[in-house]
Amino acid sequence: MVLGNEIRSNGLQSILSRISVTVTLDTGSTIPLLFSASDETPGMDERGTYTETNQTYGNEEDTAVVHLRFRSYETYVLTSVQGELISANDFGKQRCFSAQNGIILHIEEMGQVDGLMANYQHKDWWTRPHFNHDWSTLPERTQSLLWSKDASYFHLLPVCGPEFRTDVCGSATGLQIRVSSHQGGRSKCKTLSFVLGIGTDPYQLVEQHVDAALHALDYPTLPRAQKPYPEILDSLGWCSWDAFYHQVNEEGLLIKAEELKAAGLPVQWVMIDDGWSQTIDKKLSAFQADQEKFPQGLAETVRRLKEQHGVRWVGVWHTIAGYWGGIHPESPLAKQYSDYLYNNARGSLIPYPDAARGFGFWHAWHSFLERQGIDFVKVDSQSAVLNFTKHEWSIGEAAAAAHQALEASASLHFNNTIINCMGMAAENMWHRPKSSVSRNSDDFVPQDEFGFAEHALQNAYNSYYHGAFYYGDWDMYWTKNHDDIQNAVLRSVSGGPVYFSDAPGNTDASKIWPLIYQNGRIIRCEQTPSPTADCLFLDPTKETVPLKLWNMAQGSGVVAAFHIGKFTDEVKGSVRPSDVPGLKGEQFVLYEHFSGEMKLMRLNEQHDFVLQPAQCALYLFIPIVGAATPIGLTDKYIATDAVSEVKSEGATVSLSLKEGGTFRFVSAGKEIAVRVNGESLSVVSVSEQLYEVDIPKLEGKLTVVLSVSE
Structure with a gap:
């Protein structure tokens, strides 16, 4: 393989030169392809000069051909895949790509690395980190891959395009980059597949790659840095889920609202979570609230929350399919809005996976909710789009249509204020046009005695790549819980919403005030956080190191440290102002919140600390100014x-x-x-x-x- 001068000089050449290609047919058979031709041309666009290399791979029978296009800029390369299966004629048996892993790029002999951190889809809805240096252990459905070698960082970002989704996984000899449509009957493929780059700053690297890929796709989707943060979510909230679960009702909501008002807590928004809707067999049967739980209707509950208890905004929960199982096919709702609903092959009825037709359903429901006084929505089960449309629609088409329809309606009725949830699959992350907040981890589970470790781990390391797309929602928490202080500190550095979910009688206001001002505004860091460089490739649940997260606030650095190890020993760590990339200054004040410890430090000076099990620390690094x-x-x-x-x-x-x-x-x-x-x-x-x-x-x-x- 021949690549441009920029890529030759920075080490990516050795990776890309080891690519081989196979295609998988829908019959299950695999066809290895042979390299057959290459050409190279220079070019320039608004992102700089580049060299474009086109590689062709085929088989001896001329029944399969794949073209790889590498557009190589100074520090990264955009790789596109174009493939075709050729049949003898149009009326005979057709050769088609397998819906899953139809084209596979193999990169052999990845070699030893100094550090590795991948984010993989461990459930349909969520991702978590992987740290093993052995390439063969890299999990399937990896959505971001970072590694370090010889003082350089490498990042590989798979892309979900308008039709096809790319994933990465390990193999016995290296890496596999897999391209899937999740739709049967396709004999052609054309997609931007991945971005691969190198740099000295791992945090700038991922942001550059997300921005470059979205620009190349010419999507309506924007990177986080170009999205406004919702006004509502800049204030303290309360959610019904962990307080009532499915038993939420008007009486319970008003009792809790009265309690919060009496305590003087300035809760500005309330989220009425799952359990409020009219459903039959886990399918939505009406737009209205459940009549037994809300006997006076949703509008009356909302009115009383706002007028009697000082709540400024009220949101409601629904799924991207209406309810978990979609729309009930025998309900009046299904008949009235049949033009906007899609009946899949197994009989599930969902908002149509076409932006215009799907919008009709959401516009009708959101119009109703707006008339009830609802101000925003939390939209759950988003990664079920694939489960509802698999084999019938390409995953890119289905996800793009679902999110465009939803967001068009939410923009019209709720100023595009959405908490996206259960949607960390690539097809969701790449296809939300304008919404800026998305859940960053699996659920907070208050009953799990050791749940904080996994919750913190996921939020910390998911934020590395997810934060380039969205402000992270790090979920609700309880103010009376075995991990209440740690949960509060974790959210203080999240850069996203702060909301709690205590049941009536259980709120500890003292655990809230350090996070907010008197007017209910949350104290929100300026960026989405990431693990500091010295723990970016370590698993703090398994190694004797603290989890450390960095962020910024008013020109000062913030580093939060947590003991989340699954052992009883103390952990030792250190912090320094240079843990916060881009922090300006040479002399700093270090201040730790819990101990009140203060010292003066230089940029690279180290401060050592010790954490006991379940303990955390919060350090500020303030540039010294004047007297x-x-x-x-x-x-x-x-x-x-x-x-x-x-x-x-x-x-x-x-x-x-x-x-x-x-x-x-x-x-x-x-x-x-x-x-x-x-x-x-x-x-x-x-x-x-x-x-x-x-x-x-x-x-x-x-x-x-x-x-x-x-």
């Missing part, structure tokens, strides 16, 4: 979020605070005066150079002036 460095409101987990508009002029530092509370700052000065909105406040010395001021919770923006004298 005093504000830490922020230290009664909040992400203290620095409250600080903005910092100005340093000689011995004076001024700043704005979002609200009052316990404000701490660092200064080497001997005498310090603090004024808030012009009023002097007393200053307490906490430890050497660490000071604290108790700032009243006044209305409006607070202006803080720190005056330092030597």
Whole structure:
């Protein structure tokens, strides 16, 4: 194989040069193809200069041909696959690709690596990480593959295009890249298959690959960085699921809402989860709420939540098929909206997998919900699209149609505010046009004594690649639970929604306040987090290392550390400001939330720590500015979020605070005066150079002036 100069020079040549091709027929037989021709042409587009290499593979009988096109830019290559099976004539027996793994690219002899982390679809709905260096153990349905070798990072991102989906898995001798339509009768294939790139920053690498692939596909789907975060989900929420499960009803919702109001917790939105709908045999039978559970109708429940209990927004749950089993075929609903519903081969009735026709169903239901006062939706069971349409539609077509129809309606009625859920299969991730929030892991299971370890592991490592597409929803949690503090800290760094699901009588408000402001706004980090580089290729549930996640807040670095090992020993770890990529500055204040420990550090200086089982720590790295460095409101987990508009002029530092509370700052000065909105406040010395001021919770923006004298 001959590739362009850019790829030759950066190490990808050795990987791509070892590709061989086989095709699988729907009869189950496999045809190995032989390399037959190659050509190379230079080019340029808005993404830079590239070299395009076309490789042709065929068999001696000329019944199968596959063309591989490698468009090689400086640090990555976009690979497209075009294949055709040729039959003797159009009226005889036809040769067709197998619906699954119709074309397979084999990459032999991948060699030893220094580290490896893959994200694979371990259930129909969810992905989790894999860390084994042995290529043969790489699981089927791998959706992102990162490895390191000789101080470089390599990333392979399979693509789900308009029709075909690509997956990666290991083989006895290397890798297999598998292309599937999940539809029978296809004799042709044309798809962008994967992106492969190399770099020194693993976090920029995955974002570059997602952006490049979406651009090449010319999709309406946008990467996360170009999607607005929903206003509703910037506030604290409560969800009915783990409080009531399927027994949710009007009475229980109003009792819980009254409890939250009495506690003074500013819950701004309520999600009415599974259990509210009218169903028969796990199939939707009506748009209206279950009459026994909601005797006055959904609208009355929503009205009382808003008018009597101060809830600003109410959402409801449904699945991408209406309910788990779709629409009940004998219901009046099925008859009234038959033009918008599809009856698959096994008799399941679902919104039509055509964007225009499917929109008709969602528009009708969402119109009804909007009239009841509903403001947004959580849409579950999204990866069931394949299960409902397998063999009948190509997976790309079915998923694109399902999501375009759903989002067109949600945009019209709910300002496109959707919590996408149970949808981490590639076909879902690649085909949501505008929605920006998606569940990032399997469910939080409060009854599982050891559930936090797997929940944290999935969220942490899934976020590496999922965060390039979406803001992650890290699920609800309980404020009274064996893992309540760890769950709260995990969500404080998630960059996504914060909502809890305690049953009546069980909410511990003290576990909520560190996550929110008085007005109910959540304290949300600026990015989606990822494991720090030193644990990116390690499994903290099995090795004696802490799980560490990094993020940013108001120009400061955030690193959360967790002990999630399945053993009883303590774990030792270290943090440094350079754990946070892109953090600006040379000198920093380190501040740990739980201990109040503070120290001054250089960018690459190391701070060691020890965690006991089920313990976590939360570190902030604040660039030192002028005569005093504000830490922020230290009664909040992400203290620095409250600080903005910092100005340093000689011995004076001024700043704005979002609200009052316990404000701490660092200064080497001997005498310090603090004024808030012009009023002097007393200053307490906490430890050497660490000071604290108790700032009243006044209305409006607070202006803080720190005056330092030597």
